[in-house]
Amino acid sequence: MEKRLHLSMVSPVRSMFAGEVVQVTAPGVNGSFTILPNHADFISELHPGEVKVITVDGMTQYYAVSGGFLEVHRNEVILLAETAERAEEIDIQRAEASKKRAEDRLRQRKADMDDARARLALLRAIARIRVSGKSS
The missing domain is CATH 2.60.15.10 (F0F1 ATP synthase delta/epsilon subunit, N-terminal)
Known part of the structure; x- marks a missing residue:
């Protein structure tokens, strides 16, 4: 094996x-x-x-x-x-700013907004934040 x-x-x-x-x-x-x-x-x-x-x-x-x-x-x-x-390449401030923008977009819920795209942006930002705290 x-x-x-x-x-x-x-x-x-x-x-x-x-x-x-x-x-x-x-x-x-x-x-x-x-x-x-x-x-x-x-x-x-x-x-x-x-x-x-x-x-x-x-x-x-x-x-x-x-x-x-x-x-x-x-x-x-x-x-x-x-x-x-x-992990070591992630800019935590940029990731947190991306997370805030995605949360703001989801909160505002405009008629022409792509909901799925905003949720994916939020998930990407959260993943980057979580991984950035881990060292390789």
Whole structure:
């Protein structure tokens, strides 16, 4: 039985991670899930939230993603993120300002407002704030 996974995490602008890991936790649309070695083949849509990666040397790394897809096939994990940021890259003031703007938009509820888009903006901001407090 294999004791590790190979993870490739990419966004449209860069490769975020490529290497051997022992665990990946990601935010699915129906809740968070964890992938361990020898996981069944699997595909999931991702929700805005936190990705937690534990490398083979025991280091834990955190990323904020705004959505995307994850595929597992024969201990190979491919995570395609719409956007992704490492915990240490997140500007907390900017994330908090984004959260406030999204909350204000949802409170004002104008007729021409896209409710779903405003809720997603709020979820992205919350994910960035949560992840920013975690060190890799």
